Amino acid sequence: MGDLPAGRPPQTHFDDGLDYPRLGGVSFRRGTLTENQHALWEERFGELGTVLTEDSGPIDVDSWFRRSGHPTVVEIGSGTGTSTVAMAAQEPDTNVIAVELYKPGLAKMLGALTRAGLDNIRMVRGDGIEVLTRMIRPGSLSGVRIFFPDPWPKARHHKRRIIQSGPLHLIATRLQPGGVLHVATDHADYAAWIEELRDVEPLLEFKGWPWPEAPILTDRQVITKFEGRGHRLEHDIHEFTWQRRPAPEATGKPA
Numbered sequence: 541m542g543d544l545p546a547g548r549p550p551q552t553h554f555d556d557g558l559d560y561p562r563l564g565g566v567s568f569r570r571g572t573l574t575e576n577q578h579a580l581w582e583e584r585f586g587e588l589g590t591v592l593t594e595d596s597g598p599i600d601v602d603s604w605f606r607r608s609g610h611p612t613v614v615e616i617g618s619g620t621g622t623s624t625v626a627m628a629a630q631e632p633d634t635n636v637i638a639v640e641l642y643k644p645g646l647a648k649m650l651g652a653l654t655r656a657g658l659d660n661i662r663m664v665r666g667d668g669i670e671v672l673t674r675m676i677r678p679g680s681l682s683g684v685r686i687f688f689p690d691p692w693p694k695a696r697h698h699k700r701r702i703i704q705s706g707p708l709h710l711i712a713t714r715l716q717p718g719g720v721l722h723v724a725t726d727h728a729d730y731a732a733w734i735e736e737l738r739d740v741e742p743l744l745e746f747k748g749w750p751w752p753e754a755p756i757l758t759d760r761q762v763i764t765k766f767e768g769r770g771h772r773l774e775h776d777i778h779e780f781t782w783q784r785r786p787a788p789e790a791t792g793k794p795a
């Protein structure tokens with residue numbers, strides 16, 4: 541249960557002239573679960589998780605979370621879920637959908653959320669771009685979080701970075717007006733790359749950091765594994781927030 545389908549992962553061909561990342565070898569990363577993790581996975585993944593496949597369609601968030609009308613946040617690349625779980629505990633009224641390719645990471649998070657007794661996290665195993673495209677309805681999210689995305693430091697791998705004009709547009713379309721995109725990185729070169737893209741998406745208004753009036757939780761609560769490594773390396777943490785502008789028809793201006 542919870543395995544990625546064999547063969548090429550689903551990849552939408554975007555035809556909008558924007559730049560989209562190519563999925564690197566990350567989806568094929570191996571890793572094993574401990575016996576306990578495996579048992580918990582078998583017991584709970586069916587209820588709390590799903591795997592992106594070619595047949596995946598829009599998620600019915602209300603029925604998945606068994607409650608209606610709550611704000612929904614998607615975190616892409618939740619890793620082992622350290623900040624996901626810590627934040628979800630502070631925002632019980634928010635539905636949190638954690639998207640991650642790496643099964644042992646999701647398994648670790650499943651253990652942590654079970655121990656914490658949290659019922660506001662669901663998991664999707666798959667590529668964040670495809671999950672947003674296929675499984676998340678336009679204009680439905682209060683927030684999107686991307687914490688410490690893979691920096692792909694070599695120039696020839698920069699096209700794999702998740703922050704590019706295409707994903708920024710895709711995220712903007714999935715956010716409801718007023719919704720928030722929050723990105724953090726400890727990688728100086730990636731931070732400069734993001735800085736260059738901060739105004740590229742007309743539907744997103746750059747809000748900077750900190751943004752105390754943000755309508756969703758922006759305090760990451762804990763130092764994640766990757767952030768901890770950044771601290772040890774004395775890297776600065778760079779945080780970015782944007783807010784989804786009102787729909788173009790509401791402003792009367794073209795998008």
Ligand SMILES: C[S@@+](CC[C@H](N)C(=O)[O-])C[C@H]1O[C@@H](n2cnc3c(N)ncnc32)[C@H](O)[C@@H]1O
Pocket residue numbers: 563566616617618619620621622639640641642645666667668669686687688689690702764765766767
């Ligand atoms: C550097 S780690 C950061 C993990 C976590 N956010 C943290 O701060 O500890 C980046 C994570 O993003 C995941 N990832 C990379 N590309 C992804 C994609 N296209 N969709 C979903 N997850 C992805 C990787 O598997 C990895 O766990």
